[in-house]
Amino acid sequence: MIADRYDAFFLDLDGVVYVGDRQTNGAASALDRLRSMGKDIRFLTNNPTDGSEIVRRLKELGIEAKEEEVVTSGTATARVLADRGIGPVWVLGHGGLRKAMTDAKLSLAEAPPCEAVVVGWDDDVTLGQIRRAALAIRQGALFVATNEDPTYPSSEGILSGVGVVVDALIAGSGTRPLSVGKPWTAMFEQARRTLAPGKRAVMIGDTPYVDVLGAHRAGIDAILMGSAETYPGKLDFRNPDGRIDKLGDLFDDAISMGVWDSPTYPWPESVEPGVAGVVLDESGRVLLMRRSDNGRWGIPSGHVEPGETVQTAVVREIREETGLEVEVEELIGLYSDPVSQVITYPDSRICHFVTSCFLCRVMGGSLITSGPETLDAGFFDPHDLPEPLMSMHPRWLADALAPSGRPFVR
Numbered sequence: 304m305i306a307d308r309y310d311a312f313f314l315d316l317d318g319v320v321y322v323g324d325r326q327t328n329g330a331a332s333a334l335d336r337l338r339s340m341g342k343d344i345r346f347l348t349n350n351p352t353d354g355s356e357i358v359r360r361l362k363e364l365g366i367e368a369k370e371e372e373v374v375t376s377g378t379a380t381a382r383v384l385a386d387r388g389i390g391p392v393w394v395l396g397h398g399g400l401r402k403a404m405t406d407a408k409l410s411l412a413e414a415p416p417c418e419a420v421v422v423g424w425d426d427d428v429t430l431g432q433i434r435r436a437a438l439a440i441r442q443g444a445l446f447v448a449t450n451e452d453p454t455y456p457s458s459e460g461i462l463s464g465v466g467v468v469v470d471a472l473i474a475g476s477g478t479r480p481l482s483v484g485k486p487w488t489a490m491f492e493q494a495r496r497t498l499a500p501g502k503r504a505v506m507i508g509d510t511p512y513v514d515v516l517g518a519h520r521a522g523i524d525a526i527l528m529g530s531a532e533t534y535p536g537k538l539d540f541r542n543p544d545g546r547i548d549k550l551g552d553l554f555d556d557a558i559s560m561g562v563w564d565s566p567t568y569p570w571p572e573s574v575e576p577g578v579a580g581v582v583l584d585e586s587g588r589v590l591l592m593r594r595s596d597n598g599r600w601g602i603p604s605g606h607v608e609p610g611e612t613v614q615t616a617v618v619r620e621i622r623e624e625t626g627l628e629v630e631v632e633e634l635i636g637l638y639s640d641p642v643s644q645v646i647t648y649p650d651s652r653i654c655h656f657v658t659s660c661f662l663c664r665v666m667g668g669s670l671i672t673s674g675p676e677t678l679d680a681g682f683f684d685p686h687d688l689p690e691p692l693m694s695m696h697p698r699w700l701a702d703a704l705a706p707s708g709r710p711f712v713r
């Protein structure tokens with residue numbers, strides 16, 4: 304049975320332990336049985352409140368829990384901020400979130416100035432507060448989201464969640480938040496730190512893109528409870544290692560776990576069209592620029608903007624990045640390998656690029672060797688390239704110089 308495979312069980316609350324004010328089918332007795340087997344239990348909820356409120360709520364359902372077994376997006380956010388030594392903090396959230404902050408010895412501000420704006424849930428948040436918070440973020444305050452769940456289920460129907468206020472602040476501040484709750488890894492890492500070394504943990508949740516994705520990002524196996532859809536890609540981080548209908552299924556010998564192979568790349572939020580250009584001069588040397596964001600040498604590359612063909616996009620990117628006017632000669636290949644084409648940006652956005660790579664010839668212009676995105680630039684003998692290179696470019700350059708004359712699809 305699945306219960307034998309793990310030493311620690313990380314449980315989502317809403318949809319797994321309870322729905323509204325009722326425990327799920329057999330939840331209390333399944334938890335008792337896990338405890339009697341000596342298993343560690345942790346409750347991981349995106350509800351941005353403090354641990355004592357969750358303990359009280361579980362007790363009302365007949366489930367005993369200790370506060371140190373509870374990780375909420377509120378307590379996790381407080382820990383992240385306390386570890387960074389940040390304060391004072393302006394909290395757009397109700398009393399439980401404020402308590403989580405003061406429990407972690409953070410100082411609270413009732414308005415800007417503040418070092419961080421923390422978004423949780425507050426029924427009374429106003430557009431005036433959102434405007435002031437957006438301005439504070441533009442003026443340098445750290446933007447922190449307890450979670451980004453757009454909605455949550457309730458007895459009244461699907462209700463708006465914290466993500467609605469977070470989206471308003473993203474729009475107003477032009478900044479993305481440091482996001483703490485599932486599907487990011489902070490709550491899983493905090494829960495794992497409370498276990499003895501070597502303990503095998505598994506996450507049980509009812510939402511693939513929150514519980515399963517977050518566990519897999521943190522390198523933890525994940526079981527999906529309920530009938531939520533799965534995703535077509537075999538390596539999709541949102542697909543679980545196992546599936547159950549109720550917590551009691553953990554003790555059913557007929558139900559087993561599958562194996563989800565963890566890929567080596569982070570899970571991207573979006574797939575985007577990209578372009579890149581191998582630019583040769585008349586003596587066959589290749590144009591490389593050293594990027595200021597990661598210090599690596601690479602060929603010019605960028606996004607396709609709305610309304611552009613890939614050819615006009617690559618010509619524009621090369622002009623903007625290097626000052627050179629080029630003509631597209633031919634398509635070298637179309638590249639989508641996630642190992643090298645999933646890019647994490649400094650603001651934590653993660654994109655998977657599908658890049659059209661073209662062979663180009665210089666027609667005019669003059670080479671700019673430094674700029675906001677460029678530390679250096681020049682033409683190099685393809686057999687004597689500078690280091691370090693962007694990881695995918697040796698393959699692209701080899702394809703560009705290969706004699707086959709056929710576009711590569713990788």
Ligand SMILES: [Mg+2]
Binds near residue numbers: 317
């Ligand atoms: Mg849930």
